[in-house]
Amino acid sequence: MCCVKSCCASWRRFSICKIKSTSFIRMTSCFNLFVFLYLIHISDKSFGEVFTSMMSVNQAVFAETQLIDHLRIYIERETQRLHDIKRFFSRVTAQHGGICNESSATIANPLVAFKLVKRLQSEWLNVVYSSEAEENLQALREGYRMMEGSLPKLEDLQGAAQGLMRLQDVYDLRVEGLVRGHFQQITNGNAVDIYKPSVSDTLSGDDCFLVGKVAYDLEDYYHSMQWFEEAVRLFRGTEWSPENEGTLEDALDHLAFSHFKTGNISYALRLSQELLLHDPINSRILLNVEKYEKLLVKSPPVIGHGLVLKRPDTTYLRTRDVYEKLCQTKGSQPTHYQNPKLFCDYFTNGNPGLLLQPMKREVISQQPYVVLYHDFITHAEAKSIRDSAVPGLRRSVVASGVNQATAEYRISKSAWLKESVHAVVGKMDQRITMVSGLNVHSPYAEFLQVVNYGIGGHYEPHFDHATSDSSPLYRLKTGNRVATFMIYLSSVEAGGCTAFIYANFSVPVVENAALFWWNLHRNGRGDGDTLHAGCPVIVGDKWVANKWVHEYGQEFQRPCSLNPEE
Numbered sequence: 240m241c242c243v244k245s246c247c248a249s250w251r252r253f254s255i256c257k258i259k260s261t262s263f264i265r266m267t268s269c270f271n272l273f274v275f276l277y278l279i280h281i282s283d284k285s286f287g288e289v290f291t292s293m294m295s296v297n298q299a300v301f302a303e304t305q306l307i308d309h310l311r312i313y314i315e316r317e318t319q320r321l322h323d324i325k326r327f328f329s330r331v332t333a334q335h336g337g338i339c340n341e342s343s344a345t346i347a348n349p350l351v352a353f354k355l356v357k358r359l360q361s362e363w364l365n366v367v368y369s370s371e372a373e374e375n376l377q378a379l380r381e382g383y384r385m386m387e388g389s390l391p392k393l394e395d396l397q398g399a400a401q402g403l404m405r406l407q408d409v410y411d412l413r414v415e416g417l418v419r420g421h422f423q424q425i426t427n428g429n430a431v432d433i434y435k436p437s438v439s440d441t442l443s444g445d446d447c448f449l450v451g452k453v454a455y456d457l458e459d460y461y462h463s464m465q466w467f468e469e470a471v472r473l474f475r476g477t478e479w480s481p482e483n484e485g486t487l488e489d490a491l492d493h494l495a496f497s498h499f500k501t502g503n504i505s506y507a508l509r510l511s512q513e514l515l516l517h518d519p520i521n522s523r524i525l526l527n528v529e530k531y532e533k534l535l536v537k538s539p540p541v542i543g544h545g546l547v548l549k550r551p552d553t554t555y556l557r558t559r560d561v562y563e564k565l566c567q568t569k570g571s572q573p574t575h576y577q578n579p580k581l582f583c584d585y586f587t588n589g590n591p592g593l594l595l596q597p598m599k600r601e602v603i604s605q606q607p608y609v610v611l612y613h614d615f616i617t618h619a620e621a622k623s624i625r626d627s628a629v630p631g632l633r634r635s636v637v638a639s640g641v642n643q644a645t646a647e648y649r650i651s652k653s654a655w656l657k658e659s660v661h662a663v664v665g666k667m668d669q670r671i672t673m674v675s676g677l678n679v680h681s682p683y684a685e686f687l688q689v690v691n692y693g694i695g696g697h698y699e700p701h702f703d704h705a706t707s708d709s710s711p712l713y714r715l716k717t718g719n720r721v722a723t724f725m726i727y728l729s730s731v732e733a734g735g736c737t738a739f740i741y742a743n744f745s746v747p748v749v750e751n752a753a754l755f756w757w758n759l760h761r762n763g764r765g766d767g768d769t770l771h772a773g774c775p776v777i778v779g780d781k782w783v784a785n786k787w788v789h790e791y792g793q794e795f796q797r798p799c800s801l802n803p804e805e
C-alpha cells in the first residue's frame with residue numbers, strides 16, 4: 240500500500256492515488272428507491288457545500304447512517320460466506336484426513352472414492368471460483384454509489400479543514416490541544432481551556448495529515464508544518480488502518496518538504512533520514528537527502544537564529560488584529576455603570592402594541608447606535624423560522640462589483656423568506672415596525688434573510704450598507720440599507736460573537752434577542768463605525784435572521800439632517 244502511494248508522489252505535489260470503481264449496478268429494492276428519493280430531495284435543495292452550514296452537516300449524519308447499514312449488511316454476508324468456507328474446510332480436512340490416516344481400504348470404498356473425485360472436480364472449483372465475495376462487494380459499492388451525490392466532496396473536506404485552521408488562528412488555539420479535543424490558548428506560558436466541550440473528541444494522525452495536506456496544497460507551510468508535526472507524532476504510535484489516506488512515511492515526507500520550503504534544512508534532513516529508515520530505497524528521498532546535505536555544507540545553519548514563520552492572510556484583512564481580539568473577548572461591550580448613556584429599560588416606543596409587554600432594551604453603544612432587544616422572538620417562533628428556511632438555504636454570497644459571489648470571508652448558507660412563507664415572518668415584520676417605527680413593507684425592506692453558519696463559519700468585517708454606487712443592493716431602487724435588525728435564532732456553545740471593529744466591542748450570541756443598528760448617518764452617508772463581523776463559531780449551530788431596512792419609506796421616521804455627526 241505504502242509503495243503504491245509513494246510511487247504516485249512527485250517532488251512538488253504529492254497526489255495520492257485513489258481506487259475508483261467504474262461499474263454501475265441498477266437499484267432494485269424499495270429501500271434503495273427510498274434512499275434515491277431522499278437524495279433527490281436533499282441534493283436538489285440545500286445539500287451541496289456541506290461545510291458551509293451546520294444544517295448540511297446534520298444531513299450528512301443521515302447519509303452516514305445509510306452507509307453504516309450497507310456496511311453492516313456487507314459484514315454479515317461476508318461473515319456468513321467465510322463461515323460457509325470454514326465449514327467446507329473442516330469437512331474436507333476431516334474427509335481427507337480419513338483417507339490419509341486410515342488403511343488403503345478406505346479409498347477402495349467406492350463411496351469414498353466417488354466423494355474424492357466429486358470434491359476435486361466440482362466442490363473445490365465452486366469454492367475457489369465463487370462469485371459471492373465479488374457480489375457482496377458489488378452490493379456494498381452500489382449502496383455507496385447511490386449515496387455518492389449526497390456525500391461531502393473534496394471541497395467540503397478542504398472547507399472543513401480550513402474551518403479548523405480558522406478557529407486555530409482567530410482564537411489562537413494550540414494545534415496540540417485541538418488534536419486532543421481541547422480548545423486551549425497559551426496564557427502566561429500555560430495552556431488554558433477557553434471552552435470545555437460537553438462532547439469531546441480527538442483527532443487521529445490521519446485526520447491531522449489531511450488538515451496539513453489542505454494547507455500544504457495551498458502552499459501554506461505555516462499551518463501544514465504544525466498539523467504534519469502532530470500527524471507524524473500520532474502515526475508513530477499507531478498501526479496503519481485501511482481507511483487512512485496517509486502513512487507515517489507520507490507525513491514525514493510532507494513535513495520535511497514544508498520545512499525545506501521554509502528554510503529549516505537541517506530538520507528537513509533529519510525527517511527525511513527517518514523516512515529512509517522505513518523506506519530505504521525511496522530514490523526521491525535519497526536524492527532529497529543528498530540535496531539537503533549539500534545545502535547544509537554550503538550554508539550551515541546559524542545556531543540561535545530560529546525561523547519565525549508568518550501566518551498567511553488569505554483574505555487580506557486590514558483590521559484582523561482588532562477583529563480577532565474582539566472575537567476572543569466575547570461580549571466585550573463597555574460596562575453600563577461606566578457610561579450613563581448605556582442602559583437597560585422596558586421600551587414601548589409609544590406603541591400601544593408594546594404597552595402590555597414592553598421590549599427589554601439594552602443600549603449597547605451610542606456611536607454607532609446599537610441596541611439589543613432581549614426576548615425579541617420566542618423559542619417556537621425562532622424554530623419556525625429556522626425550519627421554514629431549510630429548503631431554501633444556499634451558500635451565502637457577498638456583493639462583488641455589480642454582482643454577488645461566494646467568498647472565503649463569508650462561510651454560511653442563507654435563505655430569503657417572504658411574508659407568505661410562514662405567518663411568523665409577517666409577525667417579525669410587525670414587531671420590527673412596533674419597536675422601531677420603520678416601514679418594512681416591500682420594497683422598503685428586503686425579505687428576511689436567514690443565515691446558518693458552517694464549520695468555523697464566519698463573516699469577516701464588512702458593512703451591511705452599499706459602499707459603491709454600482710452595488711447590487713441598489714437593485715430594489717429604494718436607496719441604501721439604512722438599518723439592520725439581526726435576530727439571533729439560536730444559541731451557540733462557543734464563539735460566534737458579533738464584533739463591531741471600529742467601535743471596539745463585541746456582542747455575544749444571545750438566543751432570541753435582536754440586535755439593531757443604523758448603518759447610515761441621517762445625511763445618507765454610510766457610518767464607518769458600523770464595520771462589524773460574525774466571529775467564527777467554535778462549537779454550536781448558529782442561526783441569525785437579518786432584516787435590512789432601506790432609506791426610502793422611512794422619511795418621517797428617520798428624517799434627513801445635514802449634520803454629519805447624526
Ligand SMILES: O=C(O)CCC(=O)C(=O)O
Pocket residue numbers: 690698703735736737738771772773774783785
Ligand atoms: O452573524 C453575525 O453575528 C453577523 C452577521 C452579519 O453581519 C450579516 O449577516 O450581515
Ligand SMILES: [Fe+2]
Pocket residue numbers: 701702703771
Ligand atoms: Fe452584517
